[in-house]
Amino acid sequence: MTRAYNFSAGPAMLPEVVMRKASEEFLNWNHTGMSVMEMSHRSKEYMQVAQQMEADLREVMEIPDNYKVLFIHGGASLQFAAIPLNLTQEGDTVDYFNTGVWSTKAIKEASRYVNVNVVAGGESANPTAIPDRSEWKFSPDAKYIHLCANETITGLEFQEDDLEAVFAQGKPVIADMSSNIMCRKIDVSKYGMIYAGAQKNIGPAGLAIVIVREDLVGQAREMTPTLMNWQVYADNESMFNTPATFAWYLAGLVFAWIKEIGGVSEIAKINQVKAQKLYEYIDSSDFYHNSIVPHNRSWMNVTFSLKDSDLDAKFLEESKSAGLLSLKGHKAFGGMRASIYNAMPESGVDALIEFMRKFAAENA
Numbered sequence: 200m201t202r203a204y205n206f207s208a209g210p211a212m213l214p215e216v217v218m219r220k221a222s223e224e225f226l227n228w229n230h231t232g233m234s235v236m237e238m239s240h241r242s243k244e245y246m247q248v249a250q251q252m253e254a255d256l257r258e259v260m261e262i263p264d265n266y267k268v269l270f271i272h273g274g275a276s277l278q279f280a281a282i283p284l285n286l287t288q289e290g291d292t293v294d295y296f297n298t299g300v301w302s303t304k305a306i307k308e309a310s311r312y313v314n315v316n317v318v319a320g321g322e323s324a325n326p327t328a329i330p331d332r333s334e335w336k337f338s339p340d341a342k343y344i345h346l347c348a349n350e351t352i353t354g355l356e357f358q359e360d361d362l363e364a365v366f367a368q369g370k371p372v373i374a375d376m377s378s379n380i381m382c383r384k385i386d387v388s389k390y391g392m393i394y395a396g397a398q399k400n401i402g403p404a405g406l407a408i409v410i411v412r413e414d415l416v417g418q419a420r421e422m423t424p425t426l427m428n429w430q431v432y433a434d435n436e437s438m439f440n441t442p443a444t445f446a447w448y449l450a451g452l453v454f455a456w457i458k459e460i461g462g463v464s465e466i467a468k469i470n471q472v473k474a475q476k477l478y479e480y481i482d483s484s485d486f487y488h489n490s491i492v493p494h495n496r497s498w499m500n501v502t503f504s505l506k507d508s509d510l511d512a513k514f515l516e517e518s519k520s521a522g523l524l525s526l527k528g529h530k531a532f533g534g535m536r537a538s539i540y541n542a543m544p545e546s547g548v549d550a551l552i553e554f555m556r557k558f559a560a561e562n563a
Contacts, residue, residue: 204547207525208351208378208500208538209398217452217542236445240438249436252451256408259457262387267416269409269432270442275377275396278407279308281427282373282392285419287313287342294341294370297321298329298357299350300531301375309345312420316341325353325532328492332364343371343391349379351399352529354491354500354536362389371415379499380408381457382541383467391415399499400540402450405443457541466541473539473548474498480552486559504534510562511535521554523547 205212228235231244238245253268262268271277282305287293291313295306297320309315316338319330337344344365349356356379357365365372371391380395387393392411398404411429419428431439457466478496481487487503489496505511511527514535518526528534539548 201522203522203524204543204550205524206537206539206543206547206551208529208536209396210404211399211538211540212542213402213449214453214456214542217449217456220452221449235448238444240441240444245444248448248451249438249442252447252454255451255454255458259454259463260381260387260410261384262410265413266387267409267411267413267429267433269411269429270437270447271407271409271432272405272426272443273407274398274404275375275394275407276304276308277427278375278394278409279305280312281423281429282343282345282394283309283312284423284427285429286371286373286392286415288420290314291342292316292338292340294318294338294344296329296344296346298326298347298355300324300352300529301350301377302347305345305347305375313342318344326355327353327490327495329355329357329361329495332361335364337368337370341370343373344368345373345375347375349376349497349499351378351500351538352532352536354489354497354502355495356497356499358494371412378538378540379497381463381466382470382498384463397446397450399538400453400542402453403446406446406450408450453542469545470498470539470541473543473545474501476545477501477537477539477548477552480555484555484559486563487555499538499540501537501539502528502532502534503537504528507562508533513562514558517558518551518554521550523551523554526551 225234256268293313294316297303297306297317306315318337319335320326346357366389373392374390376393377396378399381400392415394407394409397406416433417430425431481489481503486506489503505514515527526535526537528536537551
């Protein structure tokens with residue numbers, strides 16, 4: 200069977216070597232006579248899986264020892280409420296950047312528990328640039344600063360220079376990295392807390408990873424639900440209740456794969472080439488257009504529109520027939536979107552560009 204190239208924003212493509220290993224082990228993991236998903240999460244065998252998974256994640260992201268790594272149900276969206284509940288008290292103020300749909304959702308949820316100051320953005324549901332730093336308005340008493348590092352829907356990403364300006368404020372920086380975690384190296388120690396849904400660069404849906412500095416754990420409001428309290432996860436190795444065992448296992452295989460190919464630094468080189476190729480083709484064409492300011496373009500989510508939107512349905516139908524799947528853009532932004540996460544090989548981007556070139560020639 201020929202595998203298609205899946206450009207879905209999530210659940211997304213997984214590395215083929217990971218899928219094959221999981222398939223081989225599906226019925227009989229490590230000669231136990233059962234699948235890893237049938238195994239007690241408190242068994243000696245599974246605890247080894249969980250511990251190795253965390254160790255590998257810490258290694259590939261170079262997570263300092265004074266950070267807790269928590270594996271939590273509910274995806275990244277659950278953390279929209281958990282963050283203010285764990286880090287603030289009633290009446291506190293927090294700073295949020297509003298750079299797109301996911302920022303807006305985070306702000307809406309946080310506003311139920313705390314006073315939210317929007318540092319910048321918010322005038323457009325789908326902005327095409329990070330607001331200029333001259334427009335940023337921080338609160339002097341903010342308990343933390345929150346940002347969505349990469350807006351999946353539009354392909355709008357914070358770059359290093361803007362992030363450094365955020366860190367310079369001296370407040371805990373909270374970052375939603377659901378769609379760009381491990382796409383390049385970052386200095387975890389500059390963040391107070393990083394969180395990410397698994398279904399893009401980590402593994403299957405249903406799991407979120409929280410990386411949080413130890414001094415920020417243990418401050419939750421009394422009203423915080425037990426399964427939203429980071430301290431509970433920290434005290435119980437993320438096993439206060441039954442975790443998403445198969446998702447943990449698959450995520451662990453992904454972390455091991457990253458190690459095997461040379462770590463995040465090597466993946467970053469591949470990702471940069473993939474994104475550069477695709478953006479260069481789009482920019483050279485008068486048939487396709489990307490609306491994101493070049494400096495803020497995402498490595499992971501490349502959005503583009505056709506010069507004639509009446510051709511969208513034909514483009515999607517023919518691309519699917521060519522084995523290029525899930526290229527339809529989000530309904531909130533329209534057009535097309537190619538999510539080229541870590542698992543997408545360069546050959547997938549090459550195949551997409553070749554199809555786009557052919558489609559443009561035939562429909563100009």
